[in-house]
Amino acid sequence: MRCNTQAMPQQDDKERHSPLSEHDLIARYFRPLADGVPGAIGLLDDAASFSIGSDEELVVTTDALVAGVHFFADDLAADIAWKALAVNVSDLAAKAACPLAYSLALALPRSVDEEWLKEFAQGLDAAQTAFGIGLSGGDTTVSPDGPLTLSVTAFGTVPNQRMVRRNGAKAGDTLYVTGTIGDSALGLKLRTGGSDASSWPLDEAQRQFLLNRYLRPAPPVTLRAALLAHASAAMDVSDGLAIDASRMCSASGLGARIDASAVPVSQPALQLIKAEIIGLDTLLTGGDDYEILAAIPLAAEAAFRSDAAAANIPIARIGQFFQDNELKVLDKKGKPLRLNSLGYDHFRR
């Protein structure tokens, strides 16, 4: 792939900002991230090549992030890098896939300098270590006036025919979720710095916790074996617990009841609820959680709980699937909770 030189005279002054050739840029900042990745060939060829076991299949997922849409252009480069990888690993984790490698396409605005690239690579490196995945290839190009746009395609493996689908839930299955829900939505409110959020009665550590949940999501990758063994369906929570649960329902041709009071919330979030600053609906529809929703057959519940505990992943039973087509989120008294929307749709808002 190449650029239209003639079409972009504005690139002529690029040299002043970034004297690196594409070759040098890749060698300096990205090649170290491909160290030891089988088939990456040190990013020296036009393609990577993977072998997978004959009893395995490849799981592939793609997520793109655009500055000003999925993150703020002035977020730390290391945080942007972490998030781009985390949101993709989140899909692998929910499919019970073992992370293998990822490909990164990067469209860099002129304003990006070497310091930014260095920190970006450090963020990728930290995320790679956390998630057990390595860089296998990609493409680096310019988008002169921005926005910075990243696209990651992540690869993982599962035993043949064993990818955990979102359409496999059965009536009677219980609905589980990992971690805590809604922290990231609160972290985003803190990040945007509206006057409301700045006056929240939280201490600095609590603020940092929520911000970090937004900036550095950490999908529960170690739940893989438990999902593979016991889940009839799973997906990650990215657009909001309510909308993602409704998607699992409609993919599986089922309905579900969710007990809102059973949805796990963090201590800072609980504190804001108790102070009546936010409602539970903010947490259930906020999105960016990167936790996992899983349908677990009743008979497998005990084993799933035990395997999740062994993997050190907190899980909570929040509901059950039914033969109808309705998703109901119920409060403590069994009354349907009023939600303004179920969650986020990229195109409708």
Next chain:
Amino acid sequence: MRCNTQAMPQQDDKERHSPLSEHDLIARYFRPLADGVPGAIGLLDDAASFSIGSDEELVVTTDALVAGVHFFADDLAADIAWKALAVNVSDLAAKAACPLAYSLALALPRSVDEEWLKEFAQGLDAAQTAFGIGLSGGDTTVSPDGPLTLSVTAFGTVPNQRMVRRNGAKAGDTLYVTGTIGDSALGLKLRTGGSDASSWPLDEAQRQFLLNRYLRPAPPVTLRAALLAHASAAMDVSDGLAIDASRMCSASGLGARIDASAVPVSQPALQLIKAEIIGLDTLLTGGDDYEILAAIPLAAEAAFRSDAAAANIPIARIGQFFQDNELKVLDKKGKPLRLNSLGYDHFRR
């Protein structure tokens, strides 16, 4: 992955332009492109899954395209789609990989409407049919003020350990190239419509031919078996014949002599050379050719020529590799041709 609702109030008026939800948009325009693609699951899950034969390995390549850089924002949607897929299939073809599927990440500006999406999907469909590849997944998001940015990750298969690398050339190997070189660079000049190009002594069919070579590159996918059987190294010509040949040289630790007069040029290009309107150097350094450069051992030359003919791919012997580290492009008299640059570097220009 989700968007930061709070961070982009400008999306509120998006509804007027594109009342489709992301779900509907995918169902209407992209799901048909995944019809019959194994593991794509009708784009209904968070990931795709592929099985490959136990005697095969997966080849993966990524190329990103940005409006105003790699194509013009007002190019036809169908042409943009074709090119995004073609430049990726070009890498698969050069690695002797059999196309399997591709993942598409699309960041759409607000200005894109349903008509554009419909034509874009038609362009993808045409390219899929031409190259024998199908859509397996991806991500569709908004980049409100543009530019339109696309990233494709394409997957193919080769027999285990048989991906044709760019570093495998040996001293004495001959250098071959497919098709004709430089047409796309001329097509780009016609596309930008400078006064020079508009006065070129070409008829309408010749202009269309060159433009089409720029807008709708057609990598020689059927050369796969011939490359697999005979090539010691290969890569696609994307940044310019001269620079790409120099990259094959340095990856292989060799030098090469290229006989400029042996480089195949089209009839319209030849006509412009004869009229002394362009020089051969324009063609050799222009880029965007999406042809294949291959190193062929002397002993395999006859068989390679015969297999290429059987695949209906025109090839030309343009040079040979030597033990030194110098790439020389020589004219008819054996004198080094003066080239202003070898080709295109995304970051240096």
